[in-house]
Amino acid sequence: MMLIPCPWCGPRDESEFHYGGQAGVAYPADPAALSDAEWARYLFFRENPKGRFEERWCHSIGCRRWFTMVRDTVTNEIHSVRRPVSA
């Protein structure tokens, strides 16, 4: 059970969180202009690193806010968490 340091609430059990996969994947600015292959990349392809991964988590049973975490997918060592940057 990982102890995940929510940027607002502090360290909480991983069971309080919902996983959101790779961070930093923007919704395409003009989806209609994409080819099938480009749209497929957006829908179905994500990074899958063995090692450091920048990913999103939501503190769904706590403050219910999303944040970004850098974690090692082999050791589960958590390198950093940060609050999302406002657009």
Place this chain on the structure above:
Amino acid sequence: MAGEELTGTALPETALPGTALPEHPERLWRNPEPKRHYDVVIVGGGGHGLATAYYLAKNHGITNVAVLERGWLAGGNMARNTTIIRSNYLWDESAGIYEHALKLWEGLEEELDYPILFSQRGVLNLAHSLQDVRESVRRVHANRLNGVDAEWLDPGQVKEVCPIVNISPDVRYPVHGATYQPRAGIAKHDYVAWGYARAADAMGVDLIQHCEVTGLDVTDGRVTGVRTTRGTIGAGRVALCAAGHSSVVAGLAGFDLPIQSHPLQALVSELLEPVHPTVVMSNAVHVYVSQAHKGELVMGAGIDSYNGYGQRGAFHIIERQMSAALELFPVFARAHVLRTWGGIVDVTPDASPIVGLTPVDGLYVNCGWGTGGFKATPGVGWCYAHTVAHDEPHPLNAPFSLDRFTTGALVDEHGAAAVAH
């Protein structure tokens, strides 16, 4: 006799009876040094890689083959799965390859001349809501239209097949019935790997362990070999078969896969007298369980939610599946968890595999079997060997191409996968 040196195998006349060790049993496969070049290099020495090597030799006469395994043979997901074998998936495409696998399972022990303890004790997939019932009956009909054995059972019939299932209507998610595939069952996963390994080795395939692929050599869009921790090995063709590490090896050749690698845990109980005569799976009350020949309950449930290559997961996942197991099987209340472990499952967006060509000539990929690769082992080996031998998919794996994610021809099997993603 004094002063005479004792050899390792001689039984000296002066030794006490019973104190000399017997001859070591014959090794099941050789442990050769890798050659500098093979016609085919298979990356990944699990069930799928070994089966592919076997059928390349058996069906296609291609024996100048090496299977490279970074750890010990079949020590990855092949050593960690819950051994359920069935072909009761929904779509025609799935019926094709899973049923082909099941038919091969039915003759496999004889084919390999090796015990695999394949036991066709059936599988029940429980329904716990009206929607479950509708989807289940639909799947039964879909199976039967594809020649796959399938029946719909009401709760009373479920109880006849598996007396220890709790069919009381007074629980939160009562059993409304189940699909039943009589020809489904379990097998001894390690023996399957060893049977394929022994047979492939006997036909001349080199099984190379402790050999991790660290690079793929590609020249003018064609693969020419692999770089490994045991040196560079040239190859006419390279077949990737690395399950949860597929993104890592694909990255070595410069292409991406739509997979995410997650921990999948499983566990066994202590040895119990035979109480559970079949395989039971429940999507809603999420757990699946069988009882192995030796007597242990073998149980699994959903993946850990985050990406992970650590071959371990968190214990609250185990606790939740224990709750589910106790609701369905009150008799298990006094059983103990003996051991838990984890594998790395390569999950695709449609819970269907990717078996076929890649953007690199001479390079093939078999991955994305996610939580359900063991049951397909003989079918995958058969079809993937055909794909490598002919440089084009077998009809049964043609629907599982990498480009289906661009064309939209997904084969969505999340329901039949019966493992929460």
